[in-house]
Amino acid sequence: MEGSSGIGEHARGRGVLLVRNAQSGAAVVRSDPAAVFAQRLPQAVVHELADGEDIDDVVAAVMASATPPEVLGVYGGDGSVSRMAHLARRHDRPMLAMPGGTFNHFVRALGLDGVEVAIDALEAGSTVSVGVAEASADDDEPVTVLNVVSVGAYPELIEERERRSSLGKWLGGVAATWSALRRTEPLTIVLDGRRARVWSVFVSAGRNDPDRVATMQRQEADASELDVRIHHARGSRVRALASLAFGKRTAAVLRAVRLFPRDADIERRVVRELDLRVIPAPGHPSVFVHDGELEERDPAGFRLRCVAVPDALRVYAPRP
Template identity: 40%
Template sequence: MDRFWRLFSGAADHGVLWFAVAGVLVALGKPRAAMRGVVSLGVASLVANVVGKQLVGGDRPTLTSIPIARRLDRSPTSPSFPSGHTASAVAFATGVALDAPAAGAVLAPLAAAVGYSRLHTGAHWFSDVVGGAAIGASAATLVKAAGPALRRIRPASRRDEPTANAAELPVLARGAGAFIVVNPGSGAGLGRPDARSLLGERLPEARVYELQSGDDIATLVREQLGSAEPPRALGVSGGDGTVSAMAHEARLAGLPLLVLPGGTFNHFAKAVGVDSAEAALDAFEAGAGRRVDVAELRLPGGRDGDAVTRTVLNTSSVGIYPAFVAERERHEGRWGKPLAAVIAAVRVVRKSTPIELEVDGRPRTIWSVFVGVDRYYPLTVAPIERRRLDDGVLDVRILDAGRRPKTRGAVALAFGGRTDSFVARLPFLQGPPAVDGFTAEVLSLRSRGDDPGYAHDGEASTTTPGDAIELRILPTALAVYAPVSSP
């Protein structure tokens, strides 16, 4: 039993036990309770170690009165009052209980056992444990009182959709004057209706082309624009990568774009309110749409020495972010998104190294740079949701690599800036915030070491021509057929 209590007390060092319990709670579908527990632990640890020990402190029990078999392998040397282990344990258990009472009841004996282990091993006096418990319970109560800061960000609804940039677009009866490209390889196996059959029924006079291996969308569109009857609208059925390629040509030609969601995720289609191919065709037949923001990605060093440009509809990134998203999505079906994010963050950070970049001319050592078209939510380094189409800014999230890059990097990548701000106050992970977020109209990135590659709209590249890229917001630069809700 002496050996058990020594090992149990050690398992709670640096909150390791409670972070593991938080992961279990997330896996059981209680991410909010886990987050409240972790935040409460961070506050309690800060108060106990930075305030309590400095103001009260005191000597620890004399080890000569403690049997050798019960002593810790490494005796603590910090001041005795209060017990930081007990403060963290009670804070976590209480924080969880305030959100999920049943889970808190299960954790209460575990927290009590941590407090007892500090007495059994001679690390603290009884008064230290009582003081730590009081601090932990108070910290959880304060975090509960500050509940608005921990509430989930409300998902966007149709009422949140902007209407200021609604546009009347050409009504092309039966599809006459529309050139539509269908990518049959997008979203394979998802059981969606065949886009070609649907187009044949509703837009029988549209020119529909099925992409073949080796086809280039830019070449196809330019051939149509040079024909005797150039198209008055462009359309595409496919995933975000295919849609992005067609959107680039539509923007350059000044033509409206019809988007039929045909990929796995269809982030852009969802952002503009097109949930299905039928909804897109309804908007097309009514001439309903809106003008939306996009970004221009410039890559120096094309074949002719001129800059290569791409149109970004959703996001662009450099570093480990694309690998993190791919790994997270690989585990989402089995574990759910919160726990999948933890697994992905640990795996990706563990096998990666920070990269050296110049961000707007400033040298930085980072894990990744995420750039969203308009503002994204939640406030993490790996946001999920875009709520507006007309913010007119780039949303930049940079995951810095600091003194403890792998630990802090994984925490920030999985849980975001709010959790990282609390983790940064823990004695063993102190340092500036790992997540740096800001908005800009233009952003330049240049590699100072190995080429990190880049990604945009689900398409990744392992090389960056000229080792530099520039992103610029283009407000309301693309017209899209989409349902427009009433003000």
């Protein structure tokens, strides 16, 4: 689970490409890390993503140069970190991940609660071996998933919020939630040859909190299994949206006022692989979300396959 890639080898940012997504975490007030990068990583190549610029293109260009980086780093939210993890696996490089988003689910699970902590781990050569999930829709290439893949109520909420992005993240989220309370419908899944009407399915990398439905917060570095939560559509829309609460305090309050889904409505599976057919309700989007990134599919539905991949990635992090 833990190791070293050479103590001091990348001190002061030698051999490090650090991609910064300034658009991540816009809803959170935090200090600009530029001064920390300049002081502690002066030899790193720091690239700030421009509007519309793709992180894949940035990394591909640098890896094709005469002096490709030995470490791929990212400062951003879960979507940016997940994308960089995919590229780090592709190019067989360790990843330096820094919290720069709204929730930072993945880095928090590894104890990376600040930029300085990540740089300390880099300087010490402290790496952790991390398991991931791979998700593929229909015949597409698999994508790397660090936290969770979801279909149903949560992706529809994200899709609705993105359509209202002109209102801003907070107001757009409120409007999307209000719309979901009026129009969310169950979707149909086919799993192991059986059909079921469900509000949502969450597939998380590694075992997760048994009391949650929305397992968006990763719990551990290991991910040798997938933890699957299926919310069967036997309750109201209010319960469907209440199930999306991933904070312990919020979930506790919803349980106390009896808005949280009943235990009998939640099916849990711990498996190595999952293969299901997703069929949205008529007039509803055919979408899924992985690490906060929305993917649109054929309106008639799609096949979603997920597999656990242990020890898939090395990340600079404090030793447990």
